[in-house]
Amino acid sequence: MRQGRVEVISGPMFAGKSEELLRRVRRAGIAGRRIEVFTHRLDVRRGADLVSSHAGAAHPARSAASALDVEALADPAADLVAVDEAQFFGQDLVAVADRLAVRGAVVVVTGLDVTFDRRPFEPLPSLMALAERVTKLTAICLVCGADALFHERVEPVRESAVQVVAEHVGGEDKYQARCRLHVRR
Ligand SMILES: [Zn+2]
Incomplete structure (x- = not known):
């Protein structure tokens, strides 16, 4: 069986x-x-x-x-x-x-x-x-490189054009991976 x-x-x-x-x-x-x-x-x-x-x-x-x-x-x-x-x-x-x-x-x-x-x-x-x-x-925290437990919505208003480009190259523009310390609370 x-x-x-x-x-x-x-x-x-x-x-x-x-x-x-x-x-x-x-x-x-x-x-x-x-x-x-x-x-x-x-x-x-x-x-x-x-x-x-x-x-x-x-x-x-x-x-x-x-x-x-x-x-x-x-x-x-x-x-x-x-x-x-x-x-x-x-x-x-x-x-x-x-x-x-x-x-x-x-x-x-x-x-x-x-x-x-x-x-x-x-x-x-x-x-x-x-x-x-x-x-x-886990993913990789985009702020510090630590293990990321979470993903969070990217703020609709962005100041850094480089960050915008990086997100589009990655093919995902609405969310980013974050570790416990860097996730928004
Ligand atoms: Zn982090």
């Missing part, structure tokens, strides 16, 4: 969560496992039907409208079911991940565990508590 489990990859924006998800997907592919990758219908940042990382890696994905949709669409024979941007799926994802693992799948869930104003962001905290494996990633 196949032994399923739940693995969570959590962290703020810019922590490399999707890159780590795709690394596990690639490894499962090399091992010949059956893989299904899901993203949320609302997540259209880099094109539908694709999970991609800031570093440029990508894998085909199916888009689902809800956690129950993931459960209904997932191939019962899938060895690995990956769910990107889990914060879009709501609390139902906790029970769905459990049921998929009970039926034998390794369920890899990645998403934001904090909001932009430093609050725990469900369902990630619940998923972390009920997972066999948790990988909590």
